[in-house]
Amino acid sequence: MTPGDGTLRDSASAPKRGDTYSINWRLVLSVVVLQSILLVVSPPLVVFALIEVMIFALYASALNLLLSFSGMVSFGHAVYFGLGAYGLALSITHFDFPIALGIIAGPLVSAFFGLVYGILCVQLTAIYAAMLTLACAEVTFAVVFQWFDVTGGDSGISGHVPTMLGLEPYQFGLVVLCVVTVAILMLWRVVYSPLGLTIRAVGQNPARAAALGHGRKSVQLIAFVISAFFSGVAGTLFGIFHGNVFPDYVGILFTVDGLLMVVLGGLYSFGAGIYGAIVYKLLDNLAAHYFEYWQLVIGCIIVIVVLVSPSGIAGLVRRIVSRIGPRR
Amino acid sequence: MLFVQVLQGVMEGIFLFLIASGLTLIFGVSRIVNFAHGSFYMVGAFLTYQIYPWIAEGTALGFFATIVICGLLVAALGLLFEIFLLRRVYHAEELMQLVLTLAAVLIIRDATKFIWGLDDVTVSLPDALAGAAVVGGTYLPTYQLVMVGVGVVVLAAVWGFLKFTHAGIILRAATDDRGMVALLGINQAHVFSSVFAIGCFLAGIAGGFAAAFESINYLLDTRVIVLAFIVVVIGGLGNLYGALYASLAVGILKALGLLFAPRLSMVIIFLLMAVVLLIRSLRRTTE
Amino acid sequence: MHRRKLLQISTALALAVGLGGAAQAADPVKIGYVGGISGACGGLTHSAVKAMKIALEEINAAGGAAGRQVEVIWRDSKTKPDEGAKQARDLILTEKVDLLTGVCSSSVFMAINPISQQYGVPLISAVSGTHKATVDFGHPFVFQTQPHTLMEGKALAEYAAQQNWNNIVTMGLDYEWGRTTVKVFTEELAKLKPEVKISKQLWPRIGETNLTSYITAALAEEPDAIMGVLFGSGTNSLIKQGKSYGLLERTKLLTFLSTESYMSLGKDIPDGVHGWARGPFYALGSDKAKAFVEKYRNAHDGEYPNDWGMLGYDAMYIIAQGIDAAGGTDPEKFRQALGSMTFDTMRGPLKMRMLDNTFNAPSYLGVTKMSDAYPFPTMSDVAVISGDVTLPSEETVKALRAAAAK
Structure with missing residues (x-):
């Protein structure tokens, strides 16, 4: 629980002076190496599952930047996830972009919408802001779903990019691993940079942050755009992974998935998105496989987490590590 | 033509108000954004489907009795939810409360699937309510007129309750300043529980009325909740009268929207919400 | 020594071949089912699953397909395209299924379609509209x-x-679905009967169940x-x-x-x-x-199968008979077999055309009437409009494919 011990676990503590959360390269490297080995040796199906988890880990981590650190709640984050995939698809099908350019366009489209919607949403605070994010999401979904001449409607867009870029699953898995690792490290840098300090300050006490000269709106807007951008990276990867895009990707279910992952992972902890994605996807797959009423199972687990262990899996991991790990 | 659509919108608006009133009351007092409100509404609808055949099916009196009973049952369910789960997170972060109600949505939906299956079901209107009054070529369906009446009764009852009863005064006080009410030695837990039960009662009867009006299935919860939220947000969270005006505005906009800009009717409603929110925040900052 | 070794090897080989052959004969045909058992399609799909299970039992009792038993592995797409794709991949890669079937919503169908193409595993859609x-993004193995x-x-x-x-x-x-159907309807009607006027087009949002303002707007014309x-709650x-x-006194x-609308509305229709x-x-x-309906009702507390149940049952038989005729599950032979046969289904004889692997499935139109035979109204004077009339022309198919390939 000591801040500044440099691992990928973090506490809910307020920013402190001399708050140097440097990246623990040893941990990152070992995770990456382990994951690479897993990707190479596993059968394709496990590789697919790993790819999915990695993509959602990035999406949830991007959402977590808002939820845990900037003091905002987004009820429509699937928009930025899905628009990444739509940005990729539409730039290729409608603007004849080459695939490489389309891949860059995806996250930028997300960031652009993050900027536009963000400008609206940061005008408000707390639950009103959250409601506005929901409204923005509903409008976006309606447009994507109904304007089928352009977006393909509910049968979506496919065929614009070869599934997994035509790579072998493990090769694509390695690509995703690289992108997701770099992106999550960048998010880490954001959270623990001077900018991140400001974001957290605003998130925890806007009035005091304002007294220090940090306007809430502009800081939250920056966080919103960053979060939208990285959600878009995840969405673009997801679009390439499946080789298609559907309105579901911007829909409420993906939003709820993200929220539940973060809460399950443990609010106010950087690792929430990563832990949450792993456990949620595992649960989701297992429960649905063995039990027709899988939503009931997930609902009950969420209730238990909220009531019994609000710090989620991250809190659990912290407790275990502090018990068995070296005492300091 | 215009007149007919406006009238239609008013009737639709009053129905929306039935759903939104409970949601806004709950928020006003306990600051809980209850995503499960739509689920309680759905349970009310299915209970009506289940119970109506047992209570003088086909008569208007039996129908109203059923709806009141279902409202009470849903209120009891809501009370259980409030006492055993929600009460534990009143002091947690907003997000935890939201996620808890989201989890309730998942649980109630699967339980509904388990009990009532996946097929659509409907409730037949009692004959006395099935017809329409025709005034100068304009059809005014009896059932919708009855719903307007119900809406007025609910509004009057809630207004009277808040205005004149002791409990109502405490509720109003709690909406304004929870801390002060607690300081006065009033048991907050009771206040929160009762308002949650009242909100669920309203959701339950709204569901009951919907069961006879449309086709219901296990997806009913998500169908209403977003629109209900929009109404509540436009009206001002916790503001009962605001919710009434907003319901009417949304109903009329929807009915007129499909004449002039059929594809945009939902977008217009969302824009209305955004504009109202932004103006309100602007006014707050300039004050 | 040398001869003994040869003998050993040949015995081993013979054994292996024999065993392999025996194993193959005993190996069941594996079919992967991916459908919206939960999620938005749940209300439609459950009848299809029940019906397909009945068909499966009958087929296996009669000796299976191509002399092999048929096994179906059931998977829930949750009516989500990515989930459907995941399940389809899992079925192909770990369960090694020979064919895929099921599907309910367009998005899930479209998500599974390229997977079927990529792995060369035939996909037979029973219930997706x-x-x-099959047309725009058709490939040889989607039916x-x-x-x-x-x-x-x-x-x-x-x-x-x-x-x-x-x-x-x-x-x-x-x-x-709504937009395309209305568009095709309008275009075709203009060809058949140019004097008909479409005076207004209304577009209710999906999930909208308060349609009163649409009704008044429509009646005003x-x-x-x-x-x-x-469909469903909308209808x-x-x-x-x-x-x-x-409405019915003032217009048609x-x-x-x-069927499930009749069942849920009952005498309200x-x-x-x-x-x-x-x-x-x-x-x-x-x-x-008739035999199927009887069987279905006996197995499920007197419940009647809905449209999707009928389609699912037919699809299961088409698959089994196709495998029979192809003598196995080789995709190309299977396709050839489907294209060359006439299937005796509950909906009458059906044929598939090779152009887009689409069956000439009929549409049924009629007028509702309270029936004595069932606890709900049914359609009387049913007009059956054969797929031979309604299948799009070869030019249309080619034009749509060219547009999709662009």
Whole structure:
């Protein structure tokens, strides 16, 4: 629980002076190496599952930047996830972009919408802001779903990019691993940079942050755009992974998935998105496989987490590590 | 033509108000954004489907009795939810409360699937309510007129309750300043529980009325909740009268929207919400 | 020594071959089912699953397909495209299924379609209505056994042209299915009967169940008929709410009315609604259909199968008979077999054309009437519009494919 011990676990503590959360390269490297080995040796199906988890880990981590650190709640984050995939698809099908350019366009489209919607949403605070994010999401979904001449409607867009870029699953898995690792490290840098300090300050006490000269709106807007951008990276990867895009990707279910992952992972902890994605996807797959009423199972687990262990899996991991790990 | 659509919108608006009133009351007092409100509404609808055949099916009196009973049952369910789960997170972060109600949505939906299956079901209107009054070529369906009446009764009852009863005064006080009410030695837990039960009662009867009006299935919860939220947000969270005006505005906009800009009717409603929110925040900052 | 070794090897080889052969004969045909058991499709899919299970039992009791037993592995797509794709991949890679079937929503169909193409595993859609998978993005191993959107739009136009309707208001759900059906309907009707006027097009949002303002807006045009492209709760709400506006006294209504709507509305469906369906069990006179309905009811507390149940049952038989004729599950042989046969289904004899692997599945249109035989109304005077009439022309298919390939 000591801040500044440099691992990928973090506490809910307020920013402190001399708050140097440097990246623990040893941990990152070992995770990456382990994951690479897993990707190479596993059968394709496990590789697919790993790819999915990695993509959602990035999406949830991007959402977590808002939820845990900037003091905002987004009820429509699937928009930025899905628009990444739509940005990729539409730039290729409608603007004849080459695939490489389309891949860059995806996250930028997300960031652009993050900027536009963000400008609206940061005008408000707390639950009103959250409601506005929901409204923005509903409008976006309606447009994507109904304007089928352009977006393909509910049968979506496919065929614009070869599934997994035509790579072998493990090769694509390695690509995703690289992108997701770099992106999550960048998010880490954001959270623990001077900018991140400001974001957290605003998130925890806007009035005091304002007294220090940090306007809430502009800081939250920056966080919103960053979060939208990285959600878009995840969405673009997801679009390439499946080789298609559907309105579901911007829909409420993906939003709820993200929220539940973060809460399950443990609010106010950087690792929430990563832990949450792993456990949620595992649960989701297992429960649905063995039990027709899988939503009931997930609902009950969420209730238990909220009531019994609000710090989620991250809190659990912290407790275990502090018990068995070296005492300091 | 215009007149007919406006009238239609008013009737639709009053129905929306039935759903939104409970949601806004709950928020006003306990600051809980209850995503499960739509689920309680759905349970009310299915209970009506289940119970109506047992209570003088086909008569208007039996129908109203059923709806009141279902409202009470849903209120009891809501009370259980409030006492055993929600009460534990009143002091947690907003997000935890939201996620808890989201989890309730998942649980109630699967339980509904388990009990009532996946097929659509409907409730037949009692004959006395099935017809329409025709005034100068304009059809005014009896059932919708009855719903307007119900809406007025609910509004009057809630207004009277808040205005004149002791409990109502405490509720109003709690909406304004929870801390002060607690300081006065009033048991907050009771206040929160009762308002949650009242909100669920309203959701339950709204569901009951919907069961006879449309086709219901296990997806009913998500169908209403977003629109209900929009109404509540436009009206001002916790503001009962605001919710009434907003319901009417949304109903009329929807009915007129499909004449002039059929594809945009939902977008217009969302824009209305955004504009109202932004103006309100602007006014707050300039004050 | 040398000879003994040779003998050993040959014995081992013979054993291996023999065992392998025996194993192959015993190996069941594996079919992967991916459908929206939960999620938005849940209400439609459950009957299809029950019906397919009955078909499967019968097929296996009669010796299976190509001398092998048939095994189905059931998976839930949750009506989510990515989940459907995941399950399809899992079925192909770990369960090593020979064929895929199921599917309910267009998005899930479209998500599984390229996977079927990529791995060369045939995909036989039993209950999905989009034409895009077989027409626009068709490949040799995707098959469709129910009428798709283009076919239904045309069937509706054929039917409407025979009625005395000169002023029609359309009311289609505002998404691809509703829009495309209305578009095809309008175009085809203009060819068949140019004097018909479409005076207004209304587009209710999907999930909208308070349709009263749409009803008043439609009635204001004083149309001869309202053509509704809605389903499930949409159709039910339209009929229920229309009643108090005197909709049926003031105009005619033609709308999608599948069996589960009759079951849920019961006597709330007035006589005289023009309905359209894909597999109404009560209108299928064949002994086969009657025997199936009897069996289905006995197995499920007297419940009747809905349209999707009928389609699912037929699809399972088409698959089994196709495998039989192909002598196995080789995709190309399977395709050739399907294309060369006539299938004796509950919906009558069906044939598949090789152009887009689509069956000439019929659409059923008729007028509702309270029935004595069932606890709910059914359609009487059912007109069966064959797929031979409604299948899109070769030029249309080629044009759509060229546009999709661009």
